[in-house]
Amino acid sequence: MPKPDYLHFFIDPNRCIGCQACVQACTECDTHRGESMIHLEFVDRAHSVQTVPVVCMHCEQPTCAEVCPADAIKRTGDGVVQSARKPRCIACGNCVMACPFGVPEVYEDRQIMMKCDMCYDRTSVGKKPMCATVCPSQALFFGTREQVEQLRPLSTPVNRFHFGRQAISTRVFIMMPAKQASRRPYVDITAAMSEQPRERAIALTPVSTDPFANVEV
């Protein structure tokens, strides 16, 4: 049974608070056998607390499958790139090197690559993936486009990424500010790598009156 067409995965890295709940929930998915297939990445750990959940983007041109010499990584008809087929995987780690998003992981002890499969046992019956069920800030959201439009009126889902000359479209969406997305409907990763955060001055103006004057304690 495939994942329903009308359900999509939306990632909003802005909303990530780095609680690691998704990573823990991933280990509890029935088919993941206690192993977390996703991880939390720090964007710039020296200067920021910003984190990004790294789940599989389920590319329409899966680079991991393109480079697999053993023909072990397959995509089901609903567009979900599955974890490596156990009888075929030779744990060479090509996919780990090739994935532009850094998703696959090779487990040397059992000689297999395992990656996020969007909790296929759950999504194929219309349930949310484990990570999306626990995310307290809805940085990982699984639902319809209409739902996400209602919930995030200022953002637009984007599923096109540029890595230098490689262009990739994915089945998982990243939420982008609507203003930027209308100008450039893709994420240019190589350009973003050298991007510096804008200087922002936050002015804290002291209030003259006591805001809690009317509050009974």
Added chain:
Amino acid sequence: MQDEGREVLDVRIDSDAREGLTGTAPASIYRPLHEAEQVTIAPDWRPMDVQPAWRTDFPIDWPQDHYVERREFMKFMVLTSLAFTVGQFWIAAQDWWRRRRQPPAGVRLASLDDVPVGATRAFTYPTEHDPCVLVRTSERTLVAYSQKCTHLSCAVLPQVAEKVIRCPCHEGLFDLESGRPIAGPPRRPLPRIRLDVRGRQIFATGVEERTV
């Protein structure tokens, strides 16, 4: 914030208009993005018709990977049955060759006077690497078998008093009269040596390989 003309969608999970475990609308109202079976796009974004042949040979899509064409299936069936047919002819040809081969020449083993009733004689037949054993079970009966056990080729030992031929390796027992297995691991009878008595002399004239 909201457009006036736009229909406001109820995002509550448990609203009446919605279905499914995640509280989503039925699939029929949304148009699928792609063909259900073919989802992968080649990295150069060109259609599959102009892609190199290995892309169709090693598809990334699961349905294509599992798809077996009718022609491919027929080819497999025809070639497999052809191989079986050729195998049958090969077996028949081998059998024909074996039958055409000249029977080994008769070899004198012993004189009847040298073998009293209940006695055994070891000999080699047809070559010196084929140990056999001759047993005189009664005044008018002589039997001879290859000495190689049909289980794992240990040397079998006739025990005339018990009317068996015993293999000491795994306690296999053969019937002395017929050479057929009666106990233990052997499943096939011992090859019987055809005997011919000319005057008072015993000759071995052939080997009778048996399967049952």
